[in-house]
Amino acid sequence: MRPSRFVGTDAQAVLADVRAQLGPDAVILTNRQIDDGIEVIAMSGADLAAWTAGGSGGQNSEALASVAGEMQSLRSLLEGQLADLTFTDAERRNPVKATVWRNVMNLGFSPALVRRLLEHLPPQLDAGNAMRWARAALARNIAVGGEDIVERGGVFALVGPTGVGKTTTIAKLAARCLMKRGDASVALVTIDNYRIGAYEQLRVYADILNAPLFAVNDDAGLEAVLAELAGRHLVLVDTAGMNQHDQRLADQIGLLCHDGVEIDRILVLAAAAQGAALEEAVRGFGTRRLAGCILTKLDESVTIGAALDVLIRHRLPVLYLTTGQRVPEDLDRASVESLIERVFKAPGQSAFSLRDDEYGGAPQRTAR
Secondary structure (H helix, E strand, O other), X not given: OOOEEEEEOOHHHHHHHHHHXXXXXXEEEEEEEEOOEEEEEXXXXXXXXXXXXXXXXXHHHHHHHHHHHHHHHHHHHHHHHHHHHHHHHHHHHOHHHHHHHHHHHHOOOOHHHHHHHHHOOOOOOOHHHHHHHXXXXXXXXXXXXXXXXXXXXXXXXXXXXXXOOHHHHHHHHHHHHHHHHOOOOEEEEEOOOOOOOHHHHHHHHHHHHOOOEEEOOOHHHHHHHHHHXXXXXXXXXXXXXXOOOOOHXXXXXXXXXXXXXXXXXXXXEEOOOOHHHHHHHHHHHOOOOEEEEEEEOHHHOOOOHHXXXXXXXXXXXXXXXXXXXXXXXXXXXXXXHHHHHHHOOOOOOOOOOOOHHHOOOOOOOOOO
């Protein structure tokens, strides 16, 4: 009924030895790393049951709690070692793919996109040519807007999460239109009835630009205002910034998409946002009747890999980029060249960068 000691060079070998000698119901009591590898103390399931039945209740509870903790510790150790072995084996078999994986992941792209990229990586490329191919492949999949909406004209609503710069971007687009087409070419509309001071903020821009501003809050009001503004070259609609989980978002989208109006929606996203937040925003605001996307706050972004990743996977074209608060200077038409150059500009190593030996899993550490 005594525990048995097992020593091996890796976790898989030790675990196999434990199962071979004590059976599939063997229980790991302790594990630790030693100079020769890994030491595991284990008992068969039957011996452990007899042992715990014969002891006192308090001692049994402590022993069982200790067993559970040690089993979890060994499981984590095994998972880390298996992940390391998996990546190391893949790197050994195809070091070029491993290099591309590391480099592109460090640019902020998601594992989902990098996996798809590697599926099409041509064989027989060295690491340098493979990275050049990856750069070109990503560039081919970045969609940018066609005709400038300031030149094209129409009715556009800027939608997106809170704090991404929709109102300031509207002011930049309106100023560009006035510079190119003169007075009476642009009008502003707001349906933001939720945010305190939203109308006043847009009112300041409207006064500076000498452009009319209308506030509406229902379908009939929006239809009437747009009919009145039919002669304007460009009508820009400001919307409330909402979390994609906000119940009012469906009402806002319904107001912009109902049959009585013709409005193109443009999704505004902050380039510095986390990939998961960008993914949720695109899904929440939907791609139906989206004319494209405006990426804002590039001046605050270390890398825009996550933003481009989301736009590539959802096939959403980029129309404009904003790089500051100046109206209208800090607004540029998007181009594939500028986006790909920005994302491949090496950010250097940081606290958030993985070392080469960490890609398979967490760094090795001594088990308690």
